[in-house]
Amino acid sequence: MISIETYSPKGLIVKGASAGQAEAIRAALGEAVVTAYNPRFGGWCFSRKREDRIRALVADLNQDDLPGKWGVLAKIEASRAAQH
Numbered sequence: 001m002i003s004i005e006t007y008s009p010k011g012l013i014v015k016g017a018s019a020g021q022a023e024a025i026r027a028a029l030g031e032a033v034v035t036a037y038n039p040r041f042g043g044w045c046f047s048r049k050r051e052d053r054i055r056a057l058v059a060d061l062n063q064d065d066l067p068g069k070w071g072v073l074a075k076i077e078a079s080r081a082a083q084h
Contacts, residue, residue, distance in 0.1 A: 002058050007041055012051060014058060015043035025057045028080050 002016040014022060019037070022044040026035045029050050038045050046054055 002061055004055060004058055005041075005043070006048070007045075010048055012046045012048055012054060013038065013041045013043035014046060014054065015041075017044055017058075017061070021061055025054060025061075028057055029053060030080075030083070 002014060002021065005013045005015065007013050014025065017025070022035055022037070025044075025046070026033050029046075033047070033050070035044050035046055037043070
């Protein structure tokens with residue numbers, strides 16, 4: 001299960017996500033978005049500027065956290081492709 005925590009007024013930590021899932025979230029948010037794993041907080045750092053979108057993406061990943069979960073990653077990639 002992937003969770004989201006606020007760690008500062010400007011930052012979120014996404015915990016429980018694999019590197020591939022974090023990259024899929026980042027990619028769905030746009031090319032300019034940067035994320036990095038922070039071992040101190042035990043998760044992936046994202047800006048709170050896109051908090052609503054991140055929460056929606058994580059909810060989709062959690063809902064599909066069963067066999068076939070890669071379907072949501074395909075949806076994220078399709079969404080990203082449609083934005084360009």
